[in-house]
Amino acid sequence: MRRSATLLLAGLLLAGTVAVPATAQAAPRPASADASREDSAGASRENSAGGPRPVVLVHGRNAGPGVWGSLTERLTTAGTPADRIFAWSYDSSRSTNEVLAGQLAAYVDDVLRRTGADRVDLVAHSLGSLPTRWYVKYGGGAPRVRNWVSLAGPNHGTGLAWACALWDQGCRDMTPGSYVVSRLNEGDETPGDVRYTTFRSAGDGQILPTSSTALSGARNVQVADMGHNDLLGDPGVAEQVLATLTAP
Numbered sequence: 001m002r003r004s005a006t007l008l009l010a011g012l013l014l015a016g017t018v019a020v021p022a023t024a025q026a027a028p029r030p031a032s033a034d035a036s037r038e039d040s041a042g043a044s045r046e047n048s049a050g051g052p053r054p055v056v057l058v059h060g061r062n063a064g065p066g067v068w069g070s071l072t073e074r075l076t077t078a079g080t081p082a083d084r085i086f087a088w089s090y091d092s093s094r095s096t097n098e099v100l101a102g103q104l105a106a107y108v109d110d111v112l113r114r115t116g117a118d119r120v121d122l123v124a125h126s127l128g129s130l131p132t133r134w135y136v137k138y139g140g141g142a143p144r145v146r147n148w149v150s151l152a153g154p155n156h157g158t159g160l161a162w163a164c165a166l167w168d169q170g171c172r173d174m175t176p177g178s179y180v181v182s183r184l185n186e187g188d189e190t191p192g193d194v195r196y197t198t199f200r201s202a203g204d205g206q207i208l209p210t211s212s213t214a215l216s217g218a219r220n221v222q223v224a225d226m227g228h229n230d231l232l233g234d235p236g237v238a239e240q241v242l243a244t245l246t247a248p
Contacts, residue, residue: 051117053084053117054112054115055085055120055121055245056088056108056111056120057086058087058131060125061126061127061174063126070233074235074239075245078246086107088107093168094169096130097138097173097180100134101131104135105139105141108145119145121146122147123151123241124151125232126152126154127153127173134184138183146195147244149199149241149244149245150197150213150215151199152200152228154207156181157175157176157178157181157212160206161174189215190218198218198219198221199231199241200221201224202225203225219244
């Protein structure tokens with residue numbers, strides 16, 4: 001009975017709101033097909049190759065690109081063309097430093113090649129915060145990233161990850177004191193010419209403690225109490241993410 005409860009907990013741990021198979025995409029694809037809407041918010045973003053910086057969205061554990069529907073809609077409504085919004089799909093059970101950061105680097109390079117941009121904005125939820133940080137800090141990503149945004153990221157680990165750490169590398173990477181967490185927080189937690197922003201909620205329930213998300217040198221924002229996955233669809237959070245990406 002105890003093992004069944006543990007398996008159930010681990011199955012729910014840091015899962016996305018939409019279960020989409022997490023297989024790496026061969027080439028970046030826009031997250032939405034509607035590119036016609038514009039307003040003044042999008043115009044304030046730094047232009048690159050004739051358009052706003054591309055936004056790369058990175059989901060959390062056991063999730064997929066479908067979790068980004070609400071934020072994608074808000075971005076397009078604000079004037080970000082759909083062909084500048086990308087959602088990276090990946091196997092969240094793989095190693096952050098040995099596998100995922102390299103895959104993300106190749107994905108971002110392809111986005112830059114296809115769009116003609118020189119930098120991207122990265123927005124990550126939960127576990128997605130770790131491979132994106134590794135890419136920026138150790139994978140040569142700092143010159144290619146303007147904004148790095150973490151929604152409910154286990155940036156200093158989460159104790160809940162121990163529930164699935166025995167059989168899942170992604171969970172092991174999220175445990176407090178893991179090799180990945182320790183290396184990411186050595187020295188400068190926010191290196192390079194990158195604007196770092198984190199969002200956390202006291203009601204998260206899966207990042208324990210919730211203070212784990214905050215980083216030294218970042219703009220750390222505590223939002224209204226809501227669940228771990230609720231940050232993905234909350235209109236207020238979406239507005240704050242948009243304001244972060246459009247800031248001069």
